[in-house]
Amino acid sequence: MKKSVGIIIGGKSVEHEVSIITGMQVFDNIDRNLYEPKIIYIQKDGKWLIGNCLHDINNYKRKEFKDTYEVLPGFKNNKLILYPHPEIKTSFFGKKYPAHEIDMVFLALHGTNVEDGAIQGLFQMNGVPFTFSSVLSSAVGMDKVVMKKVFQSYNLPLVEYMWFYRSSFEDERDSILNEAEKIGYPLIVKPANLGSSVGISKANNLNELLFAIEVAMSYDRKVIVEKCLENVREINCAVMGYENDLEVSLCEEPVGWKEFLTYEDKYINGKKGLSQSKRRIPADIEENIEEQIINYAKEAFKAVDCCGNARIDFLLDGNNIFVNEINTIPGSISFYLWEGKGITFKQLINKIIELGELQHSQRNMNIVSYDIDLLNKMRASGKHK
Ligand SMILES: Nc1ncnc2c1ncn2[C@@H]1O[C@H](COP(=O)(O)OP(=O)(O)O)[C@@H](O)[C@H]1O
Ligand SMILES: [Mg+2]
Incomplete structure (x- = not known):
């Protein structure tokens, strides 16, 4: 029997539209001898939709999703079950909307909330197989500060950089600017957790640096300033x-x-x-x-x-x-x-x-329970701590 593959696209991410393109490409190219693909669209407001019109990119351009319905993710026997949202009762024809069983999730998703371990956690916790990296790896790959620290520990070559919290900028503004300027202009300023170049700007002097930092801080609570290579x-x-x-x-x-x-x-x-x-x-x-x-x-x-x-x-x-x-x-x-x-x-x-x-x-393959009957032993000894 063919495996049902849910290709998840969209999400609350600045790369929402890029993900729609990736998802359509995966849908068009997936091996139909092995898999039965279904697009699952997470809208920007977080609603999950399914329906045939999600398989045509033109409907996203027009923002028309006529035959779709909202679903809620549930989990059973290591499968993702898409249940019709309880607030929708019947379809146009008076028939009940069906639930859908998904064997494997293909994450055609980019950016925060969806490439950073957040959605991976939903599937990892519920035992549903999913594509690409685990919760931890996805999170490390998204946070440019943590990523750089990990790369440094493997002696991978990086451009000179510094970083700070948005919350520190008010109080430690002078020392932060000093440290950044020590790297030497031109500098490039980035929010730590974004993608597709959103919120990134170049600074050639202090005024531009202040502006670039303001822009980056509007996108993230962690900001990176690094040497801009010309x-x-x-x-x-x-x-x-x-x-x-x-x-x-x-x-x-x-x-x-x-x-x-x-x-x-x-x-x-x-x-x-x-x-x-x-x-x-x-x-x-x-x-x-x-x-x-x-x-x-x-x-x-x-x-x-x-x-x-x-x-x-x-x-x-x-x-x-x-x-x-x-x-x-x-x-x-x-x-x-x-x-x-x-x-x-x-x-x-x-x-x-x-x-x-x-x-x-x-x-x-990992053992996930360790049976030492702790609760009964606690009762026997009368200790609770
Ligand atoms: N240190 C740098 N010097 C020069 N250009 C850079 C530097 N860092 C990034 N860029 C430019 O900015 C773009 C976006 O930066 P990047 O770190 O890749 O962020 P994103 O995750 O948004 O893609 C890069 O594709 C590159 O063109
Ligand atoms: Mg990039």
């Missing part, structure tokens, strides 16, 4: 696998952007997503640089303990390589980086699902 090249590379069994994709170089890759550069200026004309694949880099990037990419994937497929982004300043970030659920799941390696989109999805199942079975 005339830098960006090189990205994806890694697929789990634990020590890893494969590396081709490297890409996004081209045609000005100061830094903005949201518009990434998704709007290209024809569909970041179009092929805006990427050079494979990247035109020397063999020894590519070799180092590949090694760093694998190290970064292992450092965060990722699963499935992740994209690691690098900054190349002359011959100096810096790890910029890891994306634990990359846009379009980086299918375009695997095609040149002879791996089709369909094969990539199959592999990601298999790796999700492997991670799930690994988790199931």
Whole structure:
């Protein structure tokens, strides 16, 4: 029997729309000999919808979801059960809306709440197999401060940076600005937990730095200030696998952007997503640089303990390589980086699902109860503490 796969898209995230694109691509390319896909759409207000019109991207453009209905997630026997919301009783034809059973969840989601371990926790706790990284790895991959700390502990090369809490900025403003300026302009200021370049700006002087910090603080309670490399090249590379069994994709170089890759550069200026004309694949880099990037990419994937497929982004300043970030659920799941390696989109999805199942079975091997009959022993001894 075919497995039912719930492709979850949307969510309360600034990358909501990007996720719709990724989800549609997965829906169009998933192997229908093995899987029965269903789109589950989490709207920006947090409502979960299912229905056939969610399978057509035009309905999202028009924001018309006619044959959909709201569901609530429930769990039974390691499956996700989508129950019709109790407030909706019957359909147009007087029939009851059915519940749906989902065997496996494919998370086509990007950004906070959905790529950061939050939704992963829902499935991990309820024993439902899901794709990509665990709660911990997803959370580490999303928080740029924690990510940098983890990368540092693996001796991965990073650009110079400092960070602070929004709540400290009022009281420690001078020392924070001092520390930031010590790095030296130009600086780049980022909210710690976002994505798609939202809330990121460059600063060439104190006024611009103050403005950039204000912008970043409106998005997050943790702010990073780092050295902005000029005339830098960006090189990205994806890694697929789990634990020590890893494969590396081709490297890409996004081209045609000005100061830094903005949201518009990434998704709007290209024809569909970041179009092929805006990427050079494979990247035109020397063999020894590519070799180092590949090694760093694998190290970064292992450092965060990722699963499935992740994209690691690098900054190349002359011959100096810096790890910029890891994306634990990359846009379009980086299918375009695997095609040149002879791996089709369909094969990539199959592999990601298999790796999700492997991670799930690994988790199931762990002992989760330890029977020492503590409560009865406590009663016998009369001690409660
Ligand atoms: N230290 C840096 N120097 C120069 N450009 C940078 C630096 N850090 C980031 N950028 C540019 O900003 C973009 C967004 O930054 P990034 O850290 O990747 O955040 P996001 O998670 O939003 O993608 C990058 O794609 C790159 O173009
Ligand atoms: Mg990035």
